[in-house]
Amino acid sequence: DTGVSQNPRHKITKRGQNVTFRCDPISEHNRLYWYRQTLGQGPEFLTYFQNEAQLEKSRLLSDRFSAERPKGSFSTLEIQRTEQGDSAMYLCASSFGGIEPFFGPGTRLTVL
Amino acid sequence: QKEVEQDPGPLSVPEGAIVSLNCTYSNSAFQYFMWYRQYSRKGPELLMYTYSSGNKEDGRFTAQVDKSSKYISLFIRDSQPSDSATYLCAMRKSGSEKLVFGKGTKLTVNP
Numbered sequence: 001d002t003g004v005s006q007n008p009r010h011k012i013t014k015r016g017q018n019v020t021f022r023c024d025p026i027s028e029h030n031r032l033y034w035y036r037q038t039l040g041q042g043p044e045f046l047t048y049f050q051n052e053a054q055l056e057k058s059r060l061l062s063d064r065f066s067a068e069r070p071k072g073s074f075s076t077l078e079i080q081r082t083e084q085g086d087s088a089m090y091l092c093a094s095s096f097g098g099i100e101p102f103f104g105p106g107t108r109l110t111v112l
Numbered sequence: 113q114k115e116v117e118q119d120p121g122p123l124s125v126p127e128g129a130i131v132s133l134n135c136t137y138s139n140s141a142f143q144y145f146m147w148y149r150q151y152s153r154k155g156p157e158l159l160m161y162t163y164s165s166g167n168k169e170d171g172r173f174t175a176q177v178d179k180s181s182k183y184i185s186l187f188i189r190d191s192q193p194s195d196s197a198t199y200l201c202a203m204r205k206s207g208s209e210k211l212v213f214g215k216g217t218k219l220t221v222n223p
Contacts, residue, residue: 004155031209040120042200042213043156056210091155100146101211103155 002026004104006092012110013082020078021107025094032075033101034067035091036060043091043103049075082111115139118201118214127223131188135201135214138182142203142212145177147186150198150216159199160186191221 005024013019025032030051035043046065048056051072061067064082069075079086089108093101118135125131133147144163148156160175162168168175176185184203188195198216 033209033211035211040215042116042118042202042215043211045210045212048209050209056208058210093155100144100158100161102158103148105155108153 004092004094004102006090006104006107008107009105010108010110012112014112015082015084017082018078018080019082019109020076021090021092021109023075023077023092023094023104025074025092026096026102029094029096029102030072031095031101032069033093033095034075034077035093035103037089037091037106038087046077079109082109084111087111113138115142116201116203116212116214119217120215122218122220124220124222125191127191127193127221129191129221131191131195131219131221133186133188133199133201133217133219135184135203136182137184137203139205140179140182141205142182143206144204145175145184146202146211147173147175148200148202148213150200152197156200191219193221193223196220 032049034046037043049069064080067077089106091106093103095101146161147159150156165179172189174187200216201214202211
């Protein structure tokens with residue numbers, strides 16, 4: 001499969017725990033994005049990387065959220081001290097040059 | 113007022129019908145427009161993108177943009193049950209990589 005892959009696909013955690021998600025973009029895509037989608041809503045932008053540089057970051061990305069993309073390949077999104085309001089689908093997307101982003105299948109987070 | 117407005121539906125049509133999906137936006141800085149299709153519990157799939165006012169056709173799908181009215185549409189001809197999904201409009205400003213999405217319209221095509 002040559003699409004965007006995300007792991008894990010589902011994560012259930014207790015409030016206050018830390019969680020980390022991984023995204024592997026399409027090979028040779030230098031742009032990588034994280035979005036969050038809650039039920040009945042469209043995806044909301046969280047952050048964007050070009051290679052390893054984090055170039056845009058939403059105000060939605062509070063201090064408890066951090067994203068990295070070491071060496072410009074895969075990316076991780078960490079949420080510290082999870083809250084019930086963090087329950088959502090976390091989507092990763094990648095692109096290259098003038099094309100629009102291709103999305104992965106998402107990681108569904110449930111915070112109990 | 114949200115930057116992008118999209119009627120969430122749901123919309124139910126018989127197989128073979130022509131479907132019209134629409135979004136309006138308030139910020140004239142949006143220059144690039146996309147439509148994504150999202151099946152239940154899956155990630156969004158890019159259907160079409162267009163960067164100028166007018167129509168763009170791809171098979172049974174036509175994307176239409178009217179920048180003067182801040183209105184975009186997606187038409188699906190000869191709709192099929194496999195078209196049943198949520199359709200999301202998205203747009204971004206020149207110089208920004210941030211996509212702003214509508215809420216999505218849930219479409220059901222009945223056999």
